[in-house]
Amino acid sequence: MKNFLTNRLGFLFLLTILISTSRGIDFGLHIGKDFYTIPNMAKGFHLADVDLTAAYIEREGFTNPWILGLDLQFKLPGGLRLKASAEGTYLQYHVLYIRNQPKPGDPLYKETSEYEVTWARAALLGTITKDLLPLPIFRFYAGAGGGVHLVAPVVSDKFLINTLTDKFAELDPTTDVKIDPRFGFHLVLGLAIHPPALPLNIVVEGKYSFLPRGEYEEPHRFATVVLKMLF
Numbered sequence: 001m002k003n004f005l006t007n008r009l010g011f012l013f014l015l016t017i018l019i020s021t022s023r024g025i026d027f028g029l030h031i032g033k034d035f036y037t038i039p040n041m042a043k044g045f046h047l048a049d050v051d052l053t054a055a056y057i058e059r060e061g062f063t064n065p066w067i068l069g070l071d072l073q074f075k076l077p078g079g080l081r082l083k084a085s086a087e088g089t090y091l092q093y094h095v096l097y098i099r100n101q102p103k104p105g106d107p108l109y110k111e112t113s114e115y116e117v118t119w120a121r122a123a124l125l126g127t128i129t130k131d132l133l134p135l136p137i138f139r140f141y142a143g144a145g146g147g148v149h150l151v152a153p154v155v156s157d158k159f160l161i162n163t164l165t166d167k168f169a170e171l172d173p174t175t176d177v178k179i180d181p182r183f184g185f186h187l188v189l190g191l192a193i194h195p196p197a198l199p200l201n202i203v204v205e206g207k208y209s210f211l212p213r214g215e216y217e218e219p220h221r222f223a224t225v226v227l228k229m230l231f
Contacts, residue, residue, distance in 0.1 A: 026073040026201070032226030034089055034121065036219035037063045038154055045157040047099065053167035055099035057157050062119065065089045073230060079131035081141070088122035095155050099167050115155075117173045122150045127188055139192040146185040149209075152177055153216035162215075180218075184211035192230075203228035 041059035046052040069087030076082055094116060101111040129143030153159055155177065163176050190205035204227055211220040 025075070026071075026230040028071045028073075028201075028203075028228050028230035030069045030071060030085075030087070030203075030205075030226040030228040032067055032224060033064045034067055034219070034222055034224050035064050036222040037061065038093075038119070038217060038219075041156060043157050045161065047164065047167055048161045053100050055097070055157075055160070055167075057098075057155075057160065058096040059155060060094040062091060062093050065091050065119070065121075067121075067224060067226065069226070071228060071230060079134060081129045081131075081143075083125075083127045083129065083143075083145075085125045085127065085147075086123070087125070088120065090118070090120045092116045092118055095171075097160065097171060101167055111167075113170060115171055115173050117155050117177055118152060119154070120150070120152045120179060122179075123184075124148050125186065127186070129188065129190070137194055137196065139194070141188075141190050141192065143188045144186065145188070146183065148181055149184050149211055150179040150181050151211070151214065151218045152179050153214065154218060156216055159216045180214065182212050182214075184209055186210065199231060201228075201230040203230060 038061045040061040041057060044054065044056045047055050067087055067089040069085055072084045074082040094114065097113045097115070098110050101109055103109045125145055125147030127143050127145030129141045131139055131141050133140040155171070155173075160171065164171065186207050186209040188205055188207045190203055193202045194200075195202070205225070207224045207226075209222055209224065211218075213220045
């Protein structure tokens with residue numbers, strides 16, 4: 001999954017430079033944070049197999065992951081701008097999974113497994129913005145848009161029950177934790193600063209995203225704040 005994100009962001013970066021150089025449009029990079037929390041989990045449960053095997057999960061939570069992205073911006077008449085963006089966040093969190101697995105001579109034996117599980121969110125977005133207060137150096141703007149988000153599920157007791165067929169199955173984070181494409185929309189508010197005599201804009205932008213509710217604790221309404229450099 002990490003290579004998937006890296007390869008596509010690298011391709012889009014080269015594409016933005018090529019297009020912007022030939023067309024005279026703005027291109028840039030942004031860095032910031034998603035604002036949501038996936039809490040720690042320590043919970044006993046039963047697997048949904050024939051004998052309802054007792055199990056236990058401990059999950060390391062995470063808060064406000066870093067996000068990186070690329071931007072292309074087209075200036076339109078009337079203070080409008082069309083922006084295409086690609087962004088992604090990636091991290092790993094720890095999961096401990098214990099379940100009863102009796103063995104000959106040890107009916108109380110517990111099998112313990114530990115995993116490093118990937119959390120990833122990537123998005124391809126389109127946004128229309130309108131300048132609200134254009135000044136010689138500063139520009140305030142607002143806008144809205146939509147796009148496709150690729151979101152990984154969060155491993156939990158519910159995820160293990162639905163993913164593992166029986167008590168002998170092992171979780172494979174590389175195949176079982178699959179990114180799920182979904183369409184969402186967003187609202188943006190930003191401040192752009194254009195330093196005199198420099199061919200760039202420094203932008204601080206806040207975005208609030210609305211996605212369909214996921215099955216496994218994926219954030220579906222959250223804010224993102226980024227710092228952009230547009231050339």
